Amino acid sequence: MSDTDLQDQAIQVDTEKGNFKYPENYEFDAGLGLNEDTIKYISDVKDDPDWVREFRLNALEVFQKKPMPTKWADKDLENIDFDKIRYYLSKGQQPARSWDEVPDDVKETFERLGIPEQERKFLAGVEAQFDSEASYSRMKEDLEKDGVIFVGSSEGLAEYSEIFKPYFGKVIPTADNKFSALNSAAFSGGSFIYVPKGVKLKQPLQAYFRINAENFGQFERTLIIADEDSEITYMEGCTAPKFETTTLHSAVVELVALKNAKIQYITVQNWSSNVFNLVTKRGMADEGAEVKWIDCNIGSRLTMKYPGVVLKGKGARGEVLSIALANEGQHQDTGAKMMHLADNTTSNIISKSISIGKGRSTYRGQVHMPKHLKDCKNNTECDALLINTNSRTDTYPAITTRGQNNTVQHEASVSKVSAEQIFYMMQRGLSEGEAMSLAVNGFVNELMKAFPMEYSVELKRLIDMEMEGSVG
């Protein structure tokens, strides 16, 4: 099959078209700032059960006590003014099950981004979130018959609390970090997925996140439980218009892979360049289970995100494959965490970052193998590509290995696209932008082979767009 054919079939969320917005008319607005009243307002609107109300208020307290992590993190975090952010905005809609029921402006938003076409062509189910709440959620019927649950987090905790509650907040506790606490206090939207024993989803489920309002914080909360021997791939994408003011996206994503289950979680992060993207993502892998994060960060002002896997059962496998592209004015602070807690567990981290202009990329890794374990393996590779002489990259790997027959392997490299390489490619007829794109695509090519085809095509297109904008 030719590349062109594949491209036609591939997902075509045109993120370039993401820069538009509709007038804000919200039925529910928690107003500016964060205090107990804000949280209570959210609980009232969402009609939270008592345990959720308590969970939120406790989290608020933790959030207020915890300092900003600016001791080690980017000082730019200090520019977030928590009093100037709106923590809940919705039109009071229940997620519609068909496009016809979706409010017109929301529907148009997602149609402009190409969501319905994608759903028809390629996906097993879609959830689309507009500001604080899911506005559309649908799954193919045969999956429902198999007992698969794919709903918004609010519906998940209300309708399926017997499955939801035991795992919620267990992989990522409220107090994990300041932003997981913030999310735990103000969370709204996000997905809840349960895949029953032995059910293997052939097509991915997808969630699409859209921020439409200025000075807004989106705090979606996703929990995916894959029961024994099941398999699921989940993809998420995101856009926002280019506002002048700060917007905050602070999600918490928890994955639970029970015995021999497989979860693959794919992210294309393309927030506009004023969004602080501070996300906590972690999976738990039981015996023989596998959790794989494919994480690509193209957009945002500052991203801090280190997807992790807790390798809890024997023979569990964890993987983080990530690509970060830091353009002018962006800082992609990303990495991975692997916690080996059982014998014979393996983890693999491959991180590729590209820094353009004064763009900055940082890799932070943490691999932990305590001394009572044996036969654990980790492989870490992090490669950085610098496009200009003033581009910047930093690598902070932290690997602790004890125990018997535990092996870790770590490789890191920094390379540059040279003027002579660009001249060579231009001599063959490529423009400077095309030559840069090709060099960057070449840099990530090997890693992208491990990604689903539809996804690499989309990613390649985003990289091309970024590179075109960066030249001249």
Added chain:
Amino acid sequence: MKHSLEVKNLHVSIDGQAILKDFNLTVPKGEVHALMGPNGTGKSTLAKVMAGHEDYTVESGEVLLDGVNILGQEPDEISHAGLFLAFQYPMEIPGVSIANFIRAAKQARLPEGEEINAIEYYKDLYAKMDALKMDRKFTARSLNEGFSGGEKKRCEILQMAMLDPKYCVMDETDSGLDIDALRIVSEGVNHMRSEHRAFLVITHYQRLLDYIVPDVVHVMFDGRIVHSGDKELAKELESKGYDWVKEAFATASA
């Protein structure tokens, strides 16, 4: 319209040091010209300046492709105008396969919205690789990465054949080639010879010219052509050595 590659009164310097000094040359379509001369005399500089390399300062003069001056144009524009440079030291581009690279280069020549026919493209590519005795598995390898000297030069000729240029400038294509590779590469070039195309073959040694027989041989010294003749001139150079050039022409150029 003139059907030639013409260099007129070209003065080029780098960091204030003059390298090309009133250089003149005309290569009409249908002909192969060899440019010979000792190291450091400005041959590679000429090649890079013609291709639009930005490190060099053009003090004055013109490089005309079919009568149109290309100096000052971007390297990709010069490429589209029909000039191909086979590099002395081809660059490695990690992760970009030969097939994808040549395809991108061909795509860049098409009008916007037009797509390359993939089936035709691969047919063409494989036929040309076969002629250059390149293993088809090469298409998937990263461009020039880990290639031997000979493989790199074959890959240059493959690109030249695929991009179908009007004017081919070959910079020391024979360096790094063993005798078999030299023959194969030369066959590839000879196959491309036509009345619609001209070649400027830059070389240090006469050896290559046994295979690619030139119509005209130019001898370059100290930034300009000091002597021209037919193919026998290359042989004379080979037997007398470049010292002969220095002695015979150094005074004339001083």
